[in-house]
Amino acid sequence: VLKPRYWLAAHMHCFFAALVPHLNKNNSENNFEPTKFLSLDKPLPRRHFLQALEFDVDENVSLNLSYDPTWLAILRATDALTSVDKSNIYMPSQHTRNERWDFRPTEEELTKVEEIYGGDFTVPRNFKMTAWPHRAGGTDDNSQELYYRNPQSTEFCAKLGIKDLNEMLCSLSMSGLGIPYYISKNGDSESVLKSRTFERKEDFDDKSDFIIDRNPALEPLLLKDFKTPNVTNNDESGEHPSSTITDYEKGADNEIDEGLQPAGSEILRREVTGINENKSTQ
Incomplete structure (x- = not known):
């Protein structure tokens, strides 16, 4: 199980912010x-x-990002499942x-990825700006x-030998496809701008979007006093830790970054309190 x-x-x-405890089955005190x-x-x-978070980084550590070979192997193993069809996609399970259905990579699959990348999994610095930046004084048509x-x-x-999902989506409809900024950044004519206009929104609008709004009266809650929850084991196997609201309120002697904000339970508690106060004044 991942424990980052x-x-x-x-x-x-x-x-949503939360602290997820991890029990050590071999040493409950540690x-x-x-x-x-x-x-x-x-x-x-x-x-x-x-949100802006600060991380302690060794001064001598490399600042290059690297691919995870296990993740790369899983991408290759699950490539057949990549689809842009609007119909339901059948997912294999242990009952088939x-x-x-188990896509944990084998030694052979990990070795293949190692060969493809020659042992160097450094993410190349090949960024190119595709979407256009904000134009001050430009037309705001909310399109x-x-x-x-x-x-x-x-x-x-x-390089990995898998389907290009981005290209597959682009091939669905040319009317919603824009000219990348790095190609046309030197052109600033009206003709170039008009060529970026989205003509058929329905081609890319699957009408599945939804909005969860929040009470504007609530101020952000920083975790200055939020501590790691006390963990109790409710399962004999020791694999399913649990904690209660009381545990979150009491906390432990562990520190946590102030940049992270509290779990939804605290926000919900404040909202419910506000509702009760409003009812009492009516």
Whole structure:
């Protein structure tokens, strides 16, 4: 089971922060470091969509990012499941026969990935700006943003030998496809700008979007006093730790980054309190 120090997820349609404890079955007095999970909302007004976190980094450590060979092997093993069809996709399970459902990579699959990358999993610095930047004084027509081909995705998928999902989506409809900024950044004529206009929103609008708004009167709650929850084992196997609201309130003697915000239980408690106060004044 993955037990990272941080687990960050953006554009999750809702804000949520939590501390996830990890029990050490072999030594109950020395549990693993908890995972600090943070998901961010959509980039819209009155949403928690941005936070700045500081991490302690060794001065001599390399600042290059690297691919995870296990993740690369899983991408190759699950490539047949990649589809852009609007119909339901059949997913294999342990109840199916003669079909792989456990995609944990084998030694042979890991070796193949090692051969493809020659043992160097450093992420190349080949970024190219595809979406257009904000134009001061430009027309704000609130139209749907365009979709762009991404050379990074193309190169990555070609090297790994998997389907290019970005290219597959671009091939669905040319009317929603924009000219990448790095190609046309030197052109500033009206003709270039008009060529970026989105003409058929329905081609890329699956009508599955939804909005979870929050009470604008509530102020963000920082975790200055939020501590790692006391963990109690409710399962004989020791694999399913649990904690209560009281545990979160009492806390332990562990420190946590102030940049992370509290779990939804605290926000819910404040909202319910506000509702009760409003009823009492009516």
